[in-house]
Amino acid sequence: TKVTSEPKSKSVSKGGPRIIVDDDDEDLSPTDLSEMLAEGTKESHDRAENCAFVKDFLRGRIKRELFKRGTAALYFVYSAMEEEIEKNKDHPHIAPIYFPVELHRREALARDLEYFYGEDWESQVSVSAGTKPYVDCIHKVGEKDPVLLVAHSYTRYMGDLSGGQILKKVAQRALKLPSTGEGLNFYQFEGIHSHKGFKQLYRSRMNELELDTETKQRIVDESNRAFGFNMMVFSELEEIGNTIKEEVQDVGHGHSHAEIMQGG
Ligand code: HEM
Secondary structure, eight states: OEEESSOOSSOOOSSSOOOEEESSSSOOOTTSHHHHHHHHTHHHHHHHHHSHHHHHHHTTOOOHHHHHHHHHHHHHHHHHHHHHHHHTTTSTTTGGGOOHHHHOOHHHHHHHHHHHHOTTGGGTOOOOTTTHHHHHHHHHHHHHOGGGHHHHHIIIIIHHHHTHHHHHHHHHHHTTOOTTOTTOGGGOOTTOSOHHHHHHHHHHHHHHSOOOHHHHHHHHHHHHHHHHHHHHHHHHHHHHHHHSOOOOOOOOSSOOHHHHHTTO
16 A cells, blocks of 8 residues: 555546555556456446356355366366467567466366366367357457457456455365365466566556557457356356256265265
8 A cells, every 4th residue: 555646546636636545556547458447347247246156156055067167168268368369479469468377277277177077088078058159259359359358368367366266265165175276276376476466567567558548448348248258157057057966075085975874
């Protein structure tokens, strides 16, 4: 927290200089992309946080089968996103936010899928109907309008660096995953030591992109679209969850529930 004489948000000073307390370590203007995104996606974020699947997840009500399918969905989303980012890494609007070592999740997700599905995981997972429009959109954007990849990166990576740590703990407890982090590599950003610090760097990189107001607005719109695609994935998972019955939480101590009931 620092004290600054520059107002940070919309309330442009009318009554001369004043002191305001700024929670961030940077001075931001409402026309900065990071601010436009934070402000312009607030409602989407509220909706995402409050959808049934996410609420159940936060309460620790997550079935292993659903977590596996969710991990698979993310694998296809990040594969698409990172493939398109890679193709566009020299694009002037992408290069400043290109952080493959720090952010990229494809390999972490592949390791998680190997943990959940075994060595032949690739033959067991495929793009679901609820995930396909998201994946297709990312490829289309990467080919036709790469500046909008900023929106897709922002929506996922900034979210992962924010709420992700809570989700990791919830999943670890609910699914009784090993404390070694197996199955949860997705949530572990090995190349980032301070999530807060990295988010600040990422925001400042977004703000340094040379973009006119219209393009910034298109990026905000695309981020809201990305939130919508994420909600589609969640709804699909929620529906699948309603069709599969609660598993007996047998964490593999060598005896099935039935065996224990029969005396081992
Ligand atoms: C930011 C929590 C779901 C995307 C945040 C922040 C929190 C949070 C606490 C603020 C961090 C900060 O101020 O630095 C959660 C929780 C969720 C959730 C508890 C429910 C599980 C989602 C989803 C998405 C998402 C589903 C999109 C796929 C984002 C983004 C930001 C963010 C993009 C950055 C906002 C900004 O500063 O511009 N989240 N979130 N979140 N979250 Fe979430």
